[in-house]
Amino acid sequence: MALPDNLAETLARAALDAGREILAVYRDGPTVSVKSDCTPVTEADERAEAVILARLADAFPDIPVVAEEAVAAGKVPDIEGRSFFLVDPLDGTREFISRRDEFTVNIALIDAGVPVAGIVYAPALKRAYWGADGVAEKFDVSDDFTMVDRRPIRCRAKGERLTAVVSRSHGDPETDAFLDRTGISDHTTVGSSLKFCLLAEGLADVYPRFGRTMEWDTAAGDAVLRAAGGRVTRADGSPFLYGKTNQQTDTDFANPAFIGWASAA
Template sequence: MLEIFEKTALEAGRVIITIFEEGCAVAMKADSSPVTRADEEAERIILAHLARSYPDIPVIAEESVAAGQVPDIEGKAFFLVDPLDGTREFVDRRREFTVNIAYVENGIPVAGIVYAPALGVAFAGEAGHAEKLIVGTDFTVMERVPIAVREPPLNRLALASRSHNSPATDKFLFEQAISECTNIGSSLKFCLLAEGKADVYPRFGRTMEWDTAAGDAVLRAAGGTTVTVDGLPLTYGKTGVKADFDFANPDFISWGGKVNPARMRMTSEENP
């Protein structure tokens, strides 16, 4: 499956870079998030590849959902696709945007790829194996390097969203006695945890499943975890939740090393 993901992501990334270099107009969706021709073209490519290779597996893709095209996934494995994660980075001419493709079984992201075409790097993982791909300017893979999370060092490094930081994140870092924090856009935060360059990514605030599934799959394959603030594994395929939109994530914490969920719950309860 990762072979198909890789081919698909590289093709989508080539189109995204072409549009990035040419420049394009930006529109706003109903939820006030930006969308560009790069989002739409990349999703078209990804959906075509997945339909051809896996015609019986439904796909939940960001722009299709925004257009009201939501297949039934009840009791099924499915794909989650964000054709251009970090559209704000793309629009602002920063290079941290990514192509995200994930496969979900029983609510768990078991395979995924995150490709940052402007940085020439991709991350892929499934079945307990994760790797970093170095991608050339011709959009072919030049090198593959196995990756894994690191044991938490004495001075842990946290990652936070460049565009969506919050006071709750600062509160979490204080509670966990973490003084070092780097801001970065898109799902690359999961990948830095997966390759052992950082230790924790707390996210308090709205994310959607297509934002996180591919990076989460890579992180879990590299030995990391993603849990809710109650210490439970973050799951996917959340529909029919009265308190929120379909496919919306709750607040979560992604850890590069081992985490004690009981301690996570205790910290939350001690500091409401």
């Protein structure tokens, strides 16, 4: 698909405005509740999602949006045969609650099952990543929530030793077994979708994930990684796609295990 001319600007503004709402709650201390799937949610999730949905509806009224908190409330648009947005207003809620700064805002555009554009913004770290059309960028965010120091990023070539990036909050035996099986001893732990971004900017080589994720958790980081020259596959090497509804073995929009790879790793 041809990307809309105002896509990058709209997604960046939506993410930065959402980050402003998140940081306001972060400073004051969030009130935490638990959703029906036993995952935590705060008012920051809800306020950020409202900002993003308003921005997307204004700019792209004909493109449906699948957003985490809306889906939890039973609001699921018809995406059959259509491009659509995936939104996670606050990825890394556990990091947010624990006052670790590695939480992000994730917005991605999906076309034919593939994330063709996405932004990942880490408000507390004041940095963000964008990817689309084979071009990935990293930029800083100033105190007045504007983009500064924008620069291109790219996955690194494979070296003699691979470095893995793994989940800070969701370790599991399958990941340990994968690292043992592939002979990878060097690894670092990071929260949220920043794991994809570390691969995209050439700081790591592989991101294995065997624990449960949802499509809105991964789509934006996946878009950045693919634009930087990397790839994401299912654990068996088959294509990793989005828009998974009516699944026989899991809920709508639930992901299987996957591996994110830097360009030549």
